Amino acid sequence: MSTFNITLHVWRQKSPTAQGKFEDYKVEADEHMSFLEMLDVVNEDLIEKGKEPIAFDHDCREGICGMCGMVINGEAHGPQKLTTTCQLHMRQFKNGPFDIWIEPFRAAGFPLVKDLVVDRSGFDRIIQAGGYISIRTGAPLDANATPIPKAVSDMAMDAAECIGCGACVAACPNASASLFTAAKITHLGLLPQGQAERPERARNMVTAMDNEGFGSCTNHGECESACPKGISVDFIARMNRDFVKASATAYDRAAKSDGD
Amino acid sequence: MELRSNEPDKSIPIEQRWTKHKMAGKLVAPANRRKYEIIVVGSGLAGGAAAASLGELGYKVKCFCFQDSPRRAHSIAAQGGINAAKNYQNDGDSVYRLFYDTVKGGDFRAREANVYRLAELSVNIIDQCVAAGVPFAREYGGLLANRSFGGAQVSRTFYARGQTGQQLLLGAYQALERQVAAGTVEMITRSEMLDLVVVDGKARGIITRNLKTGEIEPHVADVVVLCTGGYGNVFFLSTNAMGSNCTAAWRAHRKGALFANPCYTQIHPTCIPRAGEYQGKLTLMSESLRNDGRVWVPRKKEDCGKPPEQIAEKDRYYYLEEKYPAFGNLVPRDVASRNAMYVCDEGLGVGPVVDGERRAVYLDFADAIKRLGEPIIRERYGNLFDMYERITGESPYKTPMRIYPATHYTMGGIWVDYNLMTTIPGLFAGGEANFSDHGANRLGASALMQGLADGYFVLPYTVGNYIGTEASKRIGQRTFPEIGTDHPEVQKTLKDVKERIKRLMSAPEPKYGPDYFHRELGKIIWTKCGMSRTKEGLEEALRQIPKLRAEFDKHLKITGTGEELNQTLEKAGRVEDFFELGQLMCIDALTREESCGGHFRAEHEEDGEAARDDDNFAFVSAWGYTGDTAKPELNKEPLTFDYVKPSKRSYK
Ligand SMILES: Cc1cc2nc3c(=O)[nH]c(=O)nc-3n(C[C@H](O)[C@H](O)[C@H](O)COP(=O)(O)OP(=O)(O)OC[C@H]3O[C@@H](n4cnc5c(N)ncnc54)[C@H](O)[C@@H]3O)c2cc1C
Ligand code: FES
Numbered sequence: 001m002s003t004f005n006i007t008l009h010v011w012r013q014k015s016p017t018a019q020g021k022f023e024d025y026k027v028e029a030d031e032h033m034s035f036l037e038m039l040d041v042v043n044e045d046l047i048e049k050g051k052e053p054i055a056f057d058h059d060c061r062e063g064i065c066g067m068c069g070m071v072i073n074g075e076a077h078g079p080q081k082l083t084t085t086c087q088l089h090m091r092q093f094k095n096g097p098f099d100i101w102i103e104p105f106r107a108a109g110f111p112l113v114k115d116l117v118v119d120r121s122g123f124d125r126i127i128q129a130g131g132y133i134s135i136r137t138g139a140p141l142d143a144n145a146t147p148i149p150k151a152v153s154d155m156a157m158d159a160a161e162c163i164g165c166g167a168c169v170a171a172c173p174n175a176s177a178s179l180f181t182a183a184k185i186t187h188l189g190l191l192p193q194g195q196a197e198r199p200e201r202a203r204n205m206v207t208a209m210d211n212e213g214f215g216s217c218t219n220h221g222e223c224e225s226a227c228p229k230g231i232s233v234d235f236i237a238r239m240n241r242d243f244v245k246a247s248a249t250a251y252d253r254a255a256k257s258d259g260d
Numbered sequence: 261m262e263l264r265s266n267e268p269d270k271s272i273p274i275e276q277r278w279t280k281h282k283m284a285g286k287l288v289a290p291a292n293r294r295k296y297e298i299i300v301v302g303s304g305l306a307g308g309a310a311a312a313s314l315g316e317l318g319y320k321v322k323c324f325c326f327q328d329s330p331r332r333a334h335s336i337a338a339q340g341g342i343n344a345a346k347n348y349q350n351d352g353d354s355v356y357r358l359f360y361d362t363v364k365g366g367d368f369r370a371r372e373a374n375v376y377r378l379a380e381l382s383v384n385i386i387d388q389c390v391a392a393g394v395p396f397a398r399e400y401g402g403l404l405a406n407r408s409f410g411g412a413q414v415s416r417t418f419y420a421r422g423q424t425g426q427q428l429l430l431g432a433y434q435a436l437e438r439q440v441a442a443g444t445v446e447m448i449t450r451s452e453m454l455d456l457v458v459v460d461g462k463a464r465g466i467i468t469r470n471l472k473t474g475e476i477e478p479h480v481a482d483v484v485v486l487c488t489g490g491y492g493n494v495f496f497l498s499t500n501a502m503g504s505n506c507t508a509a510w511r512a513h514r515k516g517a518l519f520a521n522p523c524y525t526q527i528h529p530t531c532i533p534r535a536g537e538y539q540g541k542l543t544l545m546s547e548s549l550r551n552d553g554r555v556w557v558p559r560k561k562e563d564c565g566k567p568p569e570q571i572a573e574k575d576r577y578y579y580l581e582e583k584y585p586a587f588g589n590l591v592p593r594d595v596a597s598r599n600a601m602y603v604c605d606e607g608l609g610v611g612p613v614v615d616g617e618r619r620a621v622y623l624d625f626a627d628a629i630k631r632l633g634e635p636i637i638r639e640r641y642g643n644l645f646d647m648y649e650r651i652t653g654e655s656p657y658k659t660p661m662r663i664y665p666a667t668h669y670t671m672g673g674i675w676v677d678y679n680l681m682t683t684i685p686g687l688f689a690g691g692e693a694n695f696s697d698h699g700a701n702r703l704g705a706s707a708l709m710q711g712l713a714d715g716y717f718v719l720p721y722t723v724g725n726y727i728g729t730e731a732s733k734r735i736g737q738r739t740f741p742e743i744g745t746d747h748p749e750v751q752k753t754l755k756d757v758k759e760r761i762k763r764l765m766s767a768p769e770p771k772y773g774p775d776y777f778h779r780e781l782g783k784i785i786w787t788k789c790g791m792s793r794t795k796e797g798l799e800e801a802l803r804q805i806p807k808l809r810a811e812f813d814k815h816l817k818i819t820g821t822g823e824e825l826n827q828t829l830e831k832a833g834r835v836e837d838f839f840e841l842g843q844l845m846c847i848d849a850l851t852r853e854e855s856c857g858g859h860f861r862a863e864h865e866e867d868g869e870a871a872r873d874d875d876n877f878a879f880v881s882a883w884g885y886t887g888d889t890a891k892p893e894l895n896k897e898p899l900t901f902d903y904v905k906p907s908k909r910s911y912k
Contacts, residue, residue, distance in 0.1 A: 048771070
């Protein structure tokens with residue numbers, strides 16, 4: 001077992017309106033600890049000293065619920081590729097850097113709640129705008145009634161793997177939610193079940209994304225490299241195509257009804 | 261109290277019971293549904309599916325979760341898959357076989373009619389999920405793929421890579437958000453239910469804490485549905501998400517809902533072992549690994565500290581293969597777990613020393629890699645191997661994995677009848693929060709199935725039937741007397757919650773945060789009420805728990821205030837409830853003088869295997885709260901088996 005000393009510089013902000021600042025903590029880290037276990041140790045110590053622990057979101061600690069997320073030394077979820085904050089382990093820092101800066105996911109679409117906790121409910125509202133297939137609970141067709149080519153289904157799954165953590169937004173210079181939105185549009189748009197609503201889905205979800213205050217995509221590609229699930233930026237191109245097609249269809253329809 | 265299971269009459273053939281039960285049930289006319297308010301606590305598979313389906317039917321639904329989004333419920337973490345009796349593989353599966361396997365797997369401690377319904381509904385779940393866009397794995401021909409899971413003799417498990425729970429939950433979440441957009445469901449996130457409101461004997465609302473602002477808020481309704489998950493975190497370390505807790509269920513119990521079989525907990529054999537005192541949770545490595553991995557420890561204690569490569573083949577003890585030649589490494593979860601414990605108890609554990617001992621066994625893929633080649637192993641388990649390496653820093657391609665059992669699932673839960681209604685009228689429970697379908701042991705890939713069966717297909721009918729039945733009793737009057745948040749009972753419950761928070765925040769000699777006490781409690785429960793239980797151990801635990809509880813009351817330290825986001829306060833309330841539940845678990849385990857499924861009493865064994873006692877213990881233990889947590893009241897629901905005759909589980 002090997003331990004080493006690090007200094008954390010953590011963003012502390014008591015409430016959305018309070019002034020925030022970095023505070024420093026010295027920690028002895030064990031290489032086998034996860035990053036969040038290291039913060040747990042800091043927090044237990046803070047409580048015993050009568051201070052408020054660092055607030056941060058987390059739940060599954062298995063890299064799947066998407067609840068954790070912080071910017072570590074300037075990178076969303078830290079230095080290890082394809083890894084959420086909760087799956088990051090301290091052995092990544094064994095050879096430095098020994099100064100670690102920790103900040104919340106900052107974005108206009110993610111208002112700060114406290115310390116490292118932000119409000120990502122904008123993502124839920126984007127889904128509300130059309131991130132589903134409208135079927136009723138009841139007796140749909142037999143599941144094997146419509147074969148789906150494996151390649152199509154696999155690609156839908158690639159997109160569906162998004163965990164909704166928001167790292168893409170935090171990494172994007174424009175704080176765009178394009179990768180998140182595109183992943184859902186692609187997942188559902190690839191499947192035969194998702195065709196009926198495909199144009200409306202793209203139009204409504206993109207509009208909701210804009211309304212939530214997320215920026216637009218200017219092809220930096222930072223989102224893909226920050227994404228713990230490796231969601232591809234190619235999906236953004238698919239979303240854009242669906243969106244353009246949807247707008248054109250809407251235009252055509254409007255034009256036709258005008259003519260009648 | 262007489263427990264009425266309200267299951268259909270036993271004279272009706274089992275395969276017709278659910279259909280007949282639905283036909284006999286009362287309906288609520290579409291135009292009337294929006295007059296009824298339903299609270300659903302929880303947005304996992306059970307709660308998410310129930311809230312979406314009830315909203316779609318036209319009821320006014322409020323759904324709550326403590327995470328920042330319903331999509332993050334613990335269901336998201338399920339890896340392996342979901343069972344359904346589709347028989348797409350034509351390998352002899354059927355609803356009856358799934359029913360049979362589940363009753364037997366549960367060691368004859370579940371209600372037959374419930375289990376049959378679960379097996380019957382399993383096929384509808386797959387149809388529903390595919391229609392909703394869940395991208396299950398497929399074969400090259402475009403049809404759905406299946407695998408065999410947990411030693412089952414048919415391939416009935418549907419999966420989506422190693423993320424089945426995620427994809428199923430996202431399906432339910434999307435259906436839920438669709439209803440939010442339609443205005444039928446109000447979704448309230450970052451909100452924790454802290455008590456149940458009971459008016460005139462009926463569940464009529466809940467009290468929540470807004471986790472962002474600390475505000476204590478009353479919510480009233482006509483029906484309350486709890487889908488709040490399991491209580492595995494009573495052990496402190498488990499594979500459950502960090503926030504998983506028993507508070508909603510426990511508070512309902514204190515208000516009169518009986519709690520059934522708390523001692524039935526499942527310990528999963530293949531988890532990554534604990535690395536140090538700081539450890540906050542354990543990570544599951546899918547059961548499927550045992551299909552190709554071989555479990556062993558050194559034969560000699562002096563070899564335990566050596567790197568595995570230096571231990572000669574003849575000095576390796578493949579204990580599962582030796583003891584259970586027929587099943588080998590694929591013995592059921594409880595058997596695999598217990599045997600890992602035995603070899604470590606004998607001092608044959610491997611890996612680093614933590615707290616003075618080595619508690620791990622090897623799961624070795626060297627032979628499989630030699631036989632099949634690394635690419636095939638990578639294709640089968642690549643994701644899991646990567647996850648293992650991220651966590652431990654070791655590559656299972658090069659050196660054996662180290663694994664040890666960890667708490668994974670809780671079969672016990674709130675007692676419910678066939679309608680999933682608790683002993684408080686108007687209070688329902690679904691998913692892992694209830695006790696219903698798995699008896700004393702759950703089969704792999706059956707929890708997701710139960711959560712979705714309850715949420716999509718059972719609760720929407722039975723909640724409607726309850727409302728319809730109440731309406732028919734009170735023709736010409738309001739079905740449920742109108743109550744507002746100013747009702748004295750609501751206000752009293754609100755006040756109780758506020759006082760409890762004040763008490764938690766003002767311990768006389770504050771010293772440690774809640775994690776300290778939770779960790780200590782977990783150690784007691786894990787060692788005394790874990791994989792193997794004894795009378796002495798349980799009695800010892802029942803002496804230790806109240807002592808630790810007294811320490812908690814005296815020394816709990818919470819910094820910050822109650823009027824803001826305060827994760828320490830959230831945790832403290834949950835830990836306090838774990839104390840009481842943990843005590844009940846030990847009492848239940850002590851009372852059940854037999855071994856069955858996940859409950860293994862060392863005194864009750866034959867050749868090291870569980871010895872069930874059907875003559876004296878073929879019943880559900882449903883515990884009532886008496887005000888004194890040391891003296892709960894035991895109620896028994898007898899179990900009879902008309903279809904699957906009780907037999908001994910044997911894997912030798
Ligand atoms: C690592 C892991 C892997 C698993 N793999 C499988 C598998 O492959 N196959 C299988 O069948 N099963 C598996 N299981 C089991 C299965 O995932 C769970 O049993 C199931 O998902 C539980 O679903 P649920 O809807 O009952 O509860 P959960 O998904 O736990 O949801 C609980 C909900 O209740 C809410 N809640 C809880 N308390 C409160 C409160 N007081 N106030 C407000 N909201 C509250 C939470 O916010 C959450 O929304 C696995 C479990 C684990 C731990
Ligand atoms: S805590 Fe769930 S993804 Fe990190």
